[in-house]
Amino acid sequence: MYTLTLTKGVPDFSEGAVSFDEDGHLERGDTPTVMNPNDEFALKAALQTKVRNGGTSALMSMGPPGYKDILREGMESVYADELFLLSDREMAAADTWATAITVATGISNLDEQPDLVFAGFKTADGETGHTGPQTCWALDWPLVTHVISLEAYPDEGRIRAKRLVEGDIEEIETIEAPMPAVIVTDPEFEPVYRRADHRLKHRDLREETQERAENFEDHLTVWDHEELNLDPDYIGLDGSPTIVQGVDPIPKAPSEREAEEIDPAEEESMDELLEEMRPHAAATAEAGGD
């Protein structure tokens, strides 16, 4: 089995890491780049495949040269054998379709065709969830999205997966598909390692990967638009159908109620609040006097 996982660097949106300017705009320059949190689930699926089905795994990202560090981080977490970075000024500021065209070309440019391509659902900065499916459309492979569990049967060249469907009701579908296929993992994805030898394999792979990760640049291939034979008008900003016209801070909620201040240290004050709450108290908690 040969798998490829798509990953992306995004601004770190976790509490405390984000900074804003006076107008409430996000200061991207001051916000550190981390691996897109949802890619974790794609990496888990790739790791499960490598541990259970063997073979090699690769990671691919599109972005500035600094994304090498994201790939290194990914290498350690997925025990990747090869890293690919699509990096070029012409690719910058791409929306999902321009990204999908670039990434699909990158995948077609690999020496060996992957059996499975994994993508995470939604990046934290764009949050569209479109790049995985659109890359798949360009490749014209079967697509399985919102995957929460996966079994691969390399001998039969097939996969079986469970996927989440939402709407007015929530459903789980069990699907079967041939490989190669693109798998978009859901944040609910759970890898399964039932056998002891899976766990042992884990340990061996970890040791082996640590060595590789120290010299990760030896395993890294960087492609620009010329190497991929991509027309600059069809990638990056110029190839993007959409633009962001305006970014506005989320407006402050307009004030509509007059809050009465309650001092938690004052019995009278608290009693007033409790008057509001008591009518809803559980039966056992009824005040004796009333």
Next chain:
Amino acid sequence: MVDIDPTEHDISELGPKVNDIEDVDELEAMLELEAESEDRVPVKTLIESRIETLTEDDGDVDEAVDVTEVSTADAANLIRNIDDPERLEELRDAEEAGEERDTVLRLIEQQLDSVLGSEDEEIEIEPPEEAHPHLDHPTADKEYVHSVEDGEYRDMWVYCETQGGELVDVSKELLGKARELMDEYNETYGVSASDASGGSEGERSDSSGGDENVVAVVIGSDIEGIAEEAIAYGADVAIYYDDPALERFRHKPYTEIYCDMARGAGHPYVREDRHEEEWRDYDEPRYVVFPATNNGRDLSALVQAELDSGLASDCSDLYIDDVVISNPAKTGGEGGKKRFERVLHMPRPDFSGFEYSTILCLDSPRREFHPQGASVIPGKFELPDPDYEREGQLIEHDLELDDDWLPVDIEEYDQLESGVDLTDHEVVVCVGRGIDRDPTRGIELGLELTDAFEDAAFGLTRGIITSSFQFDGHVESYTGEDRQIGESGQEVEPDLYIAAGVSGAIQHKVGCDESDTIVAINTDPDADIRDWSDYFVHGDLFEVLPNLIDALETGDAAEAIVDAGVPATGGETDD
């Protein structure tokens, strides 16, 4: 100076005449003449109301006078209504001299651009072989691109998702919104509107219908009834494809069928045996909208990829407007500006909820990016009332299903136990990021307080869902997205809403705003939630909640007092 002396005319003659006059000064002179001699009240009212109509927009602005004195949001509304470039420049100077808010200045510049417009310059396009001689031609990307040149685009298409043989609510919401948007659209840009303004670009002289339609797309098994329902919810045309193999959503065939429907007979990528259809006369839809559900979002991405266009996902609103753009990718050169008409504006909460972005899908000088596409999160638009008397056209789409489109088999499916329902409870307790000091304890306290009520539910803010808090196993099952309250979660309206450690972002507010009584518990006296709560307990939830829980269980207010150096049972009150 006055063409028409009102005193020489009867009021019945004056009506149409006055309404043709555009010059306010002339109207005022007429008003003066009338007042001096005949002084008829109805005539004066007629002229005055015409003056009012002509000066309405300016009037609003002049009264509000100064954008520097209002909030950014209010300023945005004011600026949008100003058409006078001089007035805009004054406002810009005032803002620069005053608060210098970047957002306000940008809005003023944008409005100035759109008022002044700019000359459409012919852009010379170098053939790709000359522009990029070092690349092979055709380049690798062309394989994926199925674009149209000089395409004709009309109508708004709404994908109607079904589940278990029923139209899902968000599809109905979208149909209602599409109806509203296209009614406005036809008023602004329709044949009648463009006739009045001397015709406008993009209207085909031989176009059959004139005004543009809402087209519902229904794909599935046994769904003719759904197509009829789509008309009741506002569609003019419902096009449907019925096949037992398509009972459940499948990516490849649904996308192929949708795109086959979307392409007109003259489309360069249309299948060979496609015949002309009476109900349409264009290459591709102008706009396409989808529900932002798992399957709807996937379909939107695939359809737009196949039609070589773009889209915004998870939009929270939609509107159509003209816009002037200076982005060089769209204008074809540095520094230029270009006016785009009838653009679908797609605002969406972005950056994990910190900002709103407005996304536009615009033609580039070298490629046409139509249809303009969007997916919309459920619950953003009102659920319309169906009108089963409404007339519309039902079109069954004719296409042979290709076996190659069905590589993915659905073996089985199970309905999940319906998630947590936070609505329909007397009380809702919600915790936010204020629990960060001890997230597990914070959840425990929230759950205990919930239990102290007869009929209560426990919810969370989006901040908890997106946080990296580590919860202990016993509370972890209470920290899932199914308990999220707010714009992208559930909307609740209990009698009593208790928000502990919730800062009060507007996206959260919309999820609980309709509650009868809102109690906030927060250590920050300036938290936004203070502005929209009835009681603001200024204190630490880790201290306040245990006391509230005890007090509710014993019915004793003294239990609820947070020890602040004062003895809890101190004789502060008489009883």
